Amino acid sequence: MEQYHGLEGHDGPDHGGSDRPAPEHPAPGHPARGHPARDNDGGTDFHAFVRSQRGELERQLAEWVRVPGVLGVPEHAQDLLRSANWLAAAFRDVGFPVVEVLPTGESHAVYAEWCEASGAPTVLVYSHHDVRVAKPGQWDQTAPFEPAVRDGRLYGRGSSDAKGQVLAHLWSLRAHLHQRVVEPVETRPVETRPVVEPVEARPVVEPAQTQPAQSRAPAINLKYLVEGEEEAGSPHLARLLEEQGDRLNADFVLFSDTLLFRADHPALCVSLRGMLSAHLELTGPEVDVHSGAVSGAAPNPAFELSRLLAGLHDENGRIAIPGFYDDVAPVPEHIREALAHxxxxxxxxxxxxxxxxxxxxxxxxxxxxxxxxxxVEVTALIAGDPAGLSSAAVPSVASVDLSFRTVMGQRAEKVAEQFRQWVQDTVGESYGHTLSVDLETAQEPYRTPDHPAVSALERAMANGFRSATVGRMGNAGGGPAELLSRSLDAPVLFFGTGLVEDHWHDSDESASLEVLVNGAATLACFWDELARME
Known part of the structure; x- marks a missing residue:
């Protein structure tokens, strides 16, 4: 089976560490490079197909959201397997001849492959199906795993991050195959590997079976890797990539776990920041001590931690750790100009x-x-009695969780050492401290290099969102893009369907169904664009 095909014009293995920009992009206010959005009649056909199936897309997303695949909560471990099995069934229903559920640490990844287009490009799509923990008492629209549709949005944990993004892909494939309908052909056997059987009391929830489209295979070669540990920093992804080896080879990776700029103004994401997590504990008294007995003479770690956090930034909002900006790479001026427009x-x-x-x-x-x-952001801060009645005591411990977001030029290991030294030099003599920096799940920043598929994706977005212009943006959050590029020796492009108003990781998470339709049409256009590339 043909699984890897070089793209003419690809510059080789320098996929993300350089400052070479993504390919030329149009001047602000001009159509996407190649041809205006309205020139591709296929975009209209794809829109019509996906829109006609919007009710089924909505039903599938609601069904999948009901599977509470929460990472890091022991009672939901089996639900992560159910979520993976749900997606595996959905891939088979589209027609993928190779579908496997792969154990990874505390969860399961789903791999699907359809590679029958000899000489055409090969794309590996990355996303995830695990979701963040939810606090039902903070949800106003609906309970986290009881999806509801209101005002064109489907509410529920994982609806946007990232189950909706994955379903946009599946429906893009259905639209693409619908356009390639031919005489009925024999159904290809599905290759699977056995997985752990779910408990009898709570059976796997699978998508309703529909009659597979009688169609040719996709016009390009597609591989999907949808992991189940992204919300914990993908701790076992590197091992999975190593274990799977050459079967994951591709001309490029399409990373689908990002935000759009705005629903009515598409912008092509060309970068994402890195991420480094740290946990700091300060200790004062040996035990919590009644404030009426020691107030004014005992070290209070809450005050000392507050002083440290206040000193993390200077008066200009810059991070005050010595040497922190030394390796920040200059930003090409054309990128700043694109953002300004x-x-x-x-x-x-x-x-x-x-x-x-x-x-x-x-x-x-x-x-x-x-x-x-x-x-750098504080994501958790605890001292004293965070809940319930106060004990009116000077706390013995104060702790903080910090999230560093790094950019091109910076490396997580060096930033970790700079922070360790700053803490060592800054904590007062009256306090003890313990600092842990999680380098295992640290993620490096990434910028998409020059690649012919970038212009193709830009044209597809113009068609999919019916926009004459496509801007440029980055992604404020992190992700394993640099790891994927380095491990697979392939560049990474980005396309996601999330919006800042979707409330990722928060209560009342939701996905815009219209954006999912436009996203599916965009991806269908992208597959066609790639098939026409020489």
Whole structure:
């Protein structure tokens, strides 16, 4: 079986570490490079097909959302397997001849392959099916795993991050195959590997079986790797990539776990930041001590931790760790210009992000702060009695979880050492401290290099979203893009269907069904664009 085909014009193994920009992009306000969006009649056909099947897409997404595949919660371990089996069944229903469920640490990944287009490009699509823990008491629209549709949105944990993104892919394939309908052919046997049987009391929920389309295989070669540990930093992905070896070879990776700029203004994501997590504990008294007995004479680790956190930034909003910016690579001017031409307004951003106000590093716009500059955030902070009645005691321990977002040029290991040294030099003598930095799940930043598929994706987005222009953006969050590129020796492109207003990791997560339709049409156009590449 042909599984890997070189693309003419690919520059070789320098996939993400360089500062070479993505291919030339149009001047702001001009049509996507190659031809205007309206020139591709296939885009209209794809839209019509997906829109006619929107009810089924909605039904499938609701069914999958009901499977609570929460990572990191022991009672949901079996649900992660059920989620993987649900997706495996959905791949088979589309027609994929190779579908496997692969154990990975605490979860399972799904691999699917359809490679019958000799001489055509091969694409490996990456995404994930595991979801974040949800607190039902904080959800107002519906319970986290009881999906509901309101005002064109499907509410439920995982609806946008990232089950909706995966289903956009499946429906893009159905649209693509629908366009290639021929006389009925024999059904190919499905290759599977046995997996652990689910418990009898809670059977696997699978998509309703529909009659497979009688069609040719896709016009390109497609491989999907949908992991089940992304929400924990993909701790076993490197091993999985090594174990699977050459079967994952591809001309490039399409990374589908990112945000769009706005539903009505598509922008091509060309980068994402790295991520490094740290946990710091400060200790003061040997035990929690009644404040009325020692107040004014005992070390309070909550005050000391507050002092440290306040000192993480200077008066200009820059991270005050010595040497932190030494390796930050200069941003090509054309990228800053592209961001400047996005229709960004502070009012629109505040309404959609619900972030309350705008802060950050002076001298940079909000898009630049989000996508081009490093940052650090407090994600958890505990001291004393975080819940229930107060004991009115000076706490013996104060702790904080921090998330560093790094950019091109920075490396997680060096940032970790810089932070360790800063903590060592900054914590007062009256306090003890313990610092752990998670290098195992650290992720490096990545920028898409020059590759002919970038222009093809740009044209597909113009058609899929029926827009004359396609902007440029980055992704503020992290992901294993650099690991995928390095392990597979292939460049990574990005296309996701999330929006900042989708409430990822928060209560009332939802996905715009219209965006999913446009995303599926975009991907169907992309497969056609790739098939025409020489």
């Amino acid at each position: 996005l229709p960004f307004t502070e009012q629109d951003w505040l309404e959609r992000s619900e972030s309350g106000s705008i802060t950050g590093e002076k001298g940079f716009t909000v898009p630049e702060r989000l996508w081009l500059r490093p940052a």
